[in-house]
Amino acid sequence: MDQLRHDTPWTALDALEAEAIFILREVAAETERAVVLFSGGKDSVCVLRLCEKAFRPQRIPFRLLHVDTGHNFSEVIDFRDRRARELGAELIVAEVEQAITDGLVRPHGPTESRNRAQIPVLLDALERLGAQAAIGGARRDEEKARAKERFFSFRDSFGQWEPRRQRPELWDLYNAGVHPGDQLRIFPLSNWTELDVWRYIRRERLELPSVYFAHERDVVWRDGQWLGVHAPVVVPKPGEETTRLRVRMRTVGDVTCTGCIPSEADDLSGVIAEVAAARTSERSGRADDRVNETSMEDRKREGYF
Amino acid sequence: MNARTTALAPRPTAGLRDDIELLRFATAGSVDDGKSTLIGRLLYDAKALFDDQLEDLARHADLARLTDGLRAEREQGITIDVAYRYFSTEARRFVIADCPGHRQYTRNAVTGFSQSDVAVLLVDARHGVVEQTRRHALLASRFGTERIVFCVNKMDLVDFGEDVFRRVERELAELARALELPPDAIDVLPVSALEGDQITSRSARLAWFDGPSLLERLETLPVRTEPASAAGRFAVQLTLRPEGDAARRRYAGKVVTGRLSVGDEVTVLPSGQRSTVVSIETFDGPQAVASAPRDVALRLADQIDVGRGDLIAVGAAPPLERRRDAIVCWMSENDARAPRALELKHLSRRIKCRLRHIAHHVDLDTFAPSEQEAPRLALNDLARVQLDLAAPLPIEGTTGAHPLARFILIDPQTRDTVAAGYFV
Numbered sequence: 001m002d003q004l005r006h007d008t009p010w011t012a013l014d015a016l017e018a019e020a021i022f023i024l025r026e027v028a029a030e031t032e033r034a035v036v037l038f039s040g041g042k043d044s045v046c047v048l049r050l051c052e053k054a055f056r057p058q059r060i061p062f063r064l065l066h067v068d069t070g071h072n073f074s075e076v077i078d079f080r081d082r083r084a085r086e087l088g089a090e091l092i093v094a095e096v097e098q099a100i101t102d103g104l105v106r107p108h109g110p111t112e113s114r115n116r117a118q119i120p121v122l123l124d125a126l127e128r129l130g131a132q133a134a135i136g137g138a139r140r141d142e143e144k145a146r147a148k149e150r151f152f153s154f155r156d157s158f159g160q161w162e163p164r165r166q167r168p169e170l171w172d173l174y175n176a177g178v179h180p181g182d183q184l185r186i187f188p189l190s191n192w193t194e195l196d197v198w199r200y201i202r203r204e205r206l207e208l209p210s211v212y213f214a215h216e217r218d219v220v221w222r223d224g225q226w227l228g229v230h231a232p233v234v235v236p237k238p239g240e241e242t243t244r245l246r247v248r249m250r251t252v253g254d255v256t257c258t259g260c261i262p263s264e265a266d267d268l269s270g271v272i273a274e275v276a277a278a279r280t281s282e283r284s285g286r287a288d289d290r291v292n293e294t295s296m297e298d299r300k301r302e303g304y305f
Numbered sequence: 306m307n308a309r310t311t312a313l314a315p316r317p318t319a320g321l322r323d324d325i326e327l328l329r330f331a332t333a334g335s336v337d338d339g340k341s342t343l344i345g346r347l348l349y350d351a352k353a354l355f356d357d358q359l360e361d362l363a364r365h366a367d368l369a370r371l372t373d374g375l376r377a378e379r380e381q382g383i384t385i386d387v388a389y390r391y392f393s394t395e396a397r398r399f400v401i402a403d404c405p406g407h408r409q410y411t412r413n414a415v416t417g418f419s420q421s422d423v424a425v426l427l428v429d430a431r432h433g434v435v436e437q438t439r440r441h442a443l444l445a446s447r448f449g450t451e452r453i454v455f456c457v458n459k460m461d462l463v464d465f466g467e468d469v470f471r472r473v474e475r476e477l478a479e480l481a482r483a484l485e486l487p488p489d490a491i492d493v494l495p496v497s498a499l500e501g502d503q504i505t506s507r508s509a510r511l512a513w514f515d516g517p518s519l520l521e522r523l524e525t526l527p528v529r530t531e532p533a534s535a536a537g538r539f540a541v542q543l544t545l546r547p548e549g550d551a552a553r554r555r556y557a558g559k560v561v562t563g564r565l566s567v568g569d570e571v572t573v574l575p576s577g578q579r580s581t582v583v584s585i586e587t588f589d590g591p592q593a594v595a596s597a598p599r600d601v602a603l604r605l606a607d608q609i610d611v612g613r614g615d616l617i618a619v620g621a622a623p624p625l626e627r628r629r630d631a632i633v634c635w636m637s638e639n640d641a642r643a644p645r646a647l648e649l650k651h652l653s654r655r656i657k658c659r660l661r662h663i664a665h666h667v668d669l670d671t672f673a674p675s676e677q678e679a680p681r682l683a684l685n686d687l688a689r690v691q692l693d694l695a696a697p698l699p700i701e702g703t704t705g706a707h708p709l710a711r712f713i714l715i716d717p718q719t720r721d722t723v724a725a726g727y728f729v
Contacts, residue, residue, distance in 0.1 A: 010528070012327035012398035021600040022559055025542040029613055029653065053588040054557070054600070057547040140389045147388045163386065168416045168636050170448075170725040171705065172559075173650050173713045177720040191400055193391050199323055279356045 013200055017050065020188035022172060023151055024054040027133055027186050028061045030176035034133035034186070035126070038064040038091070040080035040209055041252045043137025043189060046197055048087060049204050050188060062135065063090045067122045069114035069254045070097040071233050076252055079209040094125035115254055123159040126183060133176070133184040141193045142282060151190050157181040194250075194282045195275050202268045211249045214266040218242050225259035250282055325393070326528045331402040331417035331449065334427030335437040339458050343427060343498035344390060344403055347520065350505040353392030387417045396524040411669070411685035412636045414441060415725055418449030419705060423526055425454045425519070430463045430495070434476040440669040442480055444687075447632065448705040448725060451490040453481075454522060461497040465510045470495045483672060494519055535562035535597075535701075537569065537619030538709065540652040544612060545602055555586060555602035556611055561652065561708040562701075564596040565603070565619055572622040573611050574699045580605040614654030616699045616709075623709060625697035626728075632667065633690055633714065633726035635682040641723070642681045648715040649694065652708065655715075657695035664689040682724075689729070700728045 027034050036051065038044045051060045064084055068077070084091035096117050099105045104124060105117045126134055140146045150166050152174050167175060178184055189197070201208065218229040220240045227234050229242055233256055236242050247260035248271070265271040334340040348354055390401040404410070404417035418424055424445035428438050438455075445453055455477050463469040474493045481491045495503060495511050496519055502508035505520040517525070538561045545555040565571075569582045583604045585592045595601045603617065611617070635641065645660040666675035667687040674689070682688055702710035705727040714724035 009324065010326065011323060012325050013323060015327040015528075018559075018598060018600050022542070025557055025600070026653070029543045055545065056588050057550070057555075058545040059548065141391050147390065148386045166386070167722045168412060168725070170416060170419045170713050170722070171708070171711055173711065175650060175713060175715055175720070175722045177715065179720060191389065191391070193393075195393070196398070203323055 013196065013203060016189075016192055016196055017053070017200070019172075019191065020047075020050045021054045023174065023186065023188045024051055024135070026174050026176060027135060027184075028055070030174075031133040031178075031184060033129060033131045034062050034135060035065040035092070035129060035131045036060075036062045037066070037134055037136040038080065038084065039066055039252070040076040040083070041137070042197055042201060042208055042212060043139065045083070045206050045208060046192075046200055046204075047135060047137045047188060048083065048089075049200075049206055052087070060087060060089055063092055063129070065092050065094065065125060065129070065131075065134070067094045067118045067125065068096065069118060070095060071114055071230070071255045073209070073211050073228075073230075073249075073252065073255060075211060076209040079207075083207075092125065092129065094121050096121050099124070115257060119159070126159075131183070132178055133186050135186040135188065137189050138187050139189050139192050139194075139197075140187075149187060149190060151187055152176055153185040153187065154178070155183045155185060157183070159183065161185075194278075195272070198268065198272045198275055202272065209252065211252060213271065214246050214248045214263045216244060217247050217260060219245050219247060219260055226261070228255060228258075228260055230255040322395070325395075325397055327398045327400065328423065328523060328526065328528050329400040329402065329421045330423040330425050330454075330523065331404055331414075331421040331445070332425045332427070333404040333414050333417065333441045333445070334458075335429070335435060338427035338429050339498045340403070340427050343425075343456065343458065343496070343504070344401060346498045346501055346504050347401075348390065348392055350501060351392045351394055351520065387413050387420075394520065394524060399523065411440070411444065411634060411687070414444050415448045415634045415636075418445045419711075419725065421449050422528055423452045423454060423523070424449055425456060425523075427456050427458050427498075428473060428477070430457050430459045430469050430473060433473045434480055436670050438477075439480060439672075442484060443669060443672055444634075446484050446486055446704070447727065448634070450706050451486050452526065453486070453490065454492040454494065454519070454526075456494050456496045456498075456519060458496050458498055460495045460502060460511065461500050465495075465497075465502070465508075467513045470514070492516075492522055494522065535707075536621070537563035537565045537571075538597075538623075538701075539565055539571075539603060539617040540708075541611060541613055541615045541617065542653045553604065555604055556615075556617070557602045558600070558617075558653070560595050560597045560599050560601065562597050563619065564594055565617075566594045569619045571605070572618045573609060574616040574618060574622055575625050575697045576610065576615070577622075578607075578609045578611075580607040580609055582606075614652065616652060618699070623699040623701045626700050627694050627697050628661070628691065629694070629698075629700060629728045630664070630689060630691050631712070631726045631728045633682070633688060633724045635684060635686045635688070635724050637716065637721065637723035638684050639716075639719075639723070640681045640683045643690070646717060647723070648717050649692070649712050650715060651698050651712040654696075654698070656698070657717075658714070659693040659695075660690055660714075661693045662691040664691060690726075703727070703729050 036047055096114050099121045100107055105120050140149055150169050154166055155161055219226040220236050220242055245262055248263040249258055250261055265274045332340050388403045392399050402417035402420050404414045426441050457470055457473045477493050495514050503511050503518045506518055540558045540561050541556045542558040545557050567582055567585055572579050583606050585595050586602045643660045643663050647658050647660055649656055649658040663679045666679045668675045700709055705711040710727040712726050713722050716723045
């Protein structure tokens with residue numbers, strides 16, 4: 001017989017992992033047709049590993065859902081599809097492009113950020129899948145409006161979040177009961193920080209899309225940040241100049257609003273050292289959050305993640 | 306900001322190591338005790354702030370702004386809910402549950418304390434123990450843990466005087482006795498959050514105090530809050546059924562107290578069936594032993610009926626109860642009268658229950674049964690009640706610190722959580 005492991009010391013990552021696994025198992029037991037929102041981004045990569053830890057050797061009891069703006073980095077989309085296949089999970093892609101064709105959303109222009117357009121597409125997909133719960137990798141440390149978010153966040157049948165209507169969460173006694181039509185958003189990484197996510201990725205040896213690591217890219221300086229050139233949606237405007245820089249992405253979203261940061265960090269240790277020493281918050285690279293001080297709060301009220 | 310605290314160097318090593326522990330603490334104090342300033346000070350001195358936050362601080366010179374939350378709250382000038390903050394030092398990773406201090410927010414204080422290993426309670430050095438101090442200490446020790454760090458704050462306003470501190474310290478010792486807390490569960494520290502004394506380092510102005518700074522104490526307090534000597538208890542969350550391997554069901558769940566080992570004789574509750582632990586499994590491989598609070602999956606030697614909500618107990622099984630007294634904190638804006646049909650969640654088990662009788666309210670200031678009539682439960686009330694349980698529950702412990710004592714109550718109509726409680 002193999003040497004069995006005894007309890008290892010209980011570290012911060014162990015505590016955060018245990019909290020998340022417990023929550024995922026409660027979601028599986030107390031809700032119907034829950035989905036995991038999987039974009040290929042680093043946070044959702046961690047959520048999928050936590051699902052493996054919660055349910056293996058059984059199959060993961062959730063489908064994966066991605067709201068694809070159509071303006072994504074192709075290497076991220078390739079990674080998304082490959083990871084879903086490896087897990088043997090069903091991946092459903094809800095396309096903003098299709099929603100525009102169908103008239104569900106109406107964009108203001110071809111180069112506009114489609115972040116806001118994700119909201120109706122997400123709500124429509126959840127409704128069609130009959131999902132009572134959508135599990136996401138959002139964290140409380142990302143933004144002020146998230147600091148009071150619950151693990152189990154209640155949304156009405158329009159997907160709206162109302163801070164005063166949230167349920168108290170006592171100990172680890174989670175109450176996931178909802179009325180038909182109402183929905184839950186579940187955030188198992190609520191208590192994680194950006195640094196915890198990176199340390200967990202290193203500890204678990206998780207693969208990530210290459211855009212998270214330093215690489216050469218054509219970029220333009222716009223609205224106080226470097227944007228990757230991505231024809232036809234991000235092209236130099238008159239007066240802007242294309243520069244080739246060594247950069248990496250700190251968060252990965254729609255190409256029209258995901259800023260790159262100049263970086264030499266081409267491996268996990270490099271990224272971790274960089275994140276630990278960072279002097280600006282993670283989402284400061286996201287143009288969508290910088291519109292005004294409360295833009296995240298406003299989008300959340302409308303049903304954004 | 307005062308001049309002594311303006312120099313900022315990044316701490317590139319903070320949080321880099323994978324072997325640091327996590328400590329969760331809840332902060333609470335009266336409205337003007339300087340709680341927001343204390344948290345701002347900790348984050349600032351621990352260099353957990355980003356440049357945009359520091360710019361804001363430079364503009365407004367107010368540490369309390371760092372913990373302001375939602376626009377809805379800023380507009381009304383109140384804090385409506387528990388807010389969570391994070392920071393790391395080289396020794397530990399911290400989660401702060403920041404509980405608003407208003408009288409009407411007992412509900413939030415209970416929530417914050419229930420999520421924490423330690424309560425950090427602020428006491429104004431000029432005023433000593435006040436009503437709010439007593440209330441928070443009661444709620445922390447009953448719904449959270451017995452471990453409380455009292456920060457006697459605003460020492461700068463009493464000329465850093467030792468006499469003032471010792472007087473407050475005696476009042477707090479008296480309070481701890483009234484709450485029947487073990488003396489070693491309590492720390493009393495003199496601090497000035499505004500000026501940074503004894504927050505992250507020792508202060509020359511408090512040289513007469515030979516104890517640690519607040520951060521030093523938080524870096525060394527024990528993290529685990531489960532009763533160390535408690536018997537092995539495992540709460541089943543769900544049954545895992547690997548495809549093509551139906552005979553090898555595993556029971557996924559959490560070790561809630563004590564520890565389980567391969568080969569342990571166990572009793573499944575409430576059925577009372579007995580079996581033996583064959584294996585303890587995780588995604589990372591099998592284990593010989595699992596201690597609380599680990600999430601694992603068990604296999605048992607016998608094909609017996611086990612499912613969600615069951616408790617797997619090592620050694621002497623806890624008693625099964627159908628009627629028990631409990632202390633509840635009512636958290637709903639809708640009042641309740643007895644009798645009332647409710648749902649109760651204990652571990653991973655949901656059962657029907659009946660609020661049979663409201664014995665009396667608990668006076669939050671004297672901790673004694675309240676003199677007044679107790680016909681109903683209103684928001685933020687603390688009361689002793691009697692509950693009829695539709696199915697027998699295994700109950701152990703006498704405060705919310707014990708996983709087998711605590712529960713939540715759910716309104717079957719609205720499906721909302723309406724109370725937190727513990728069996729007594």
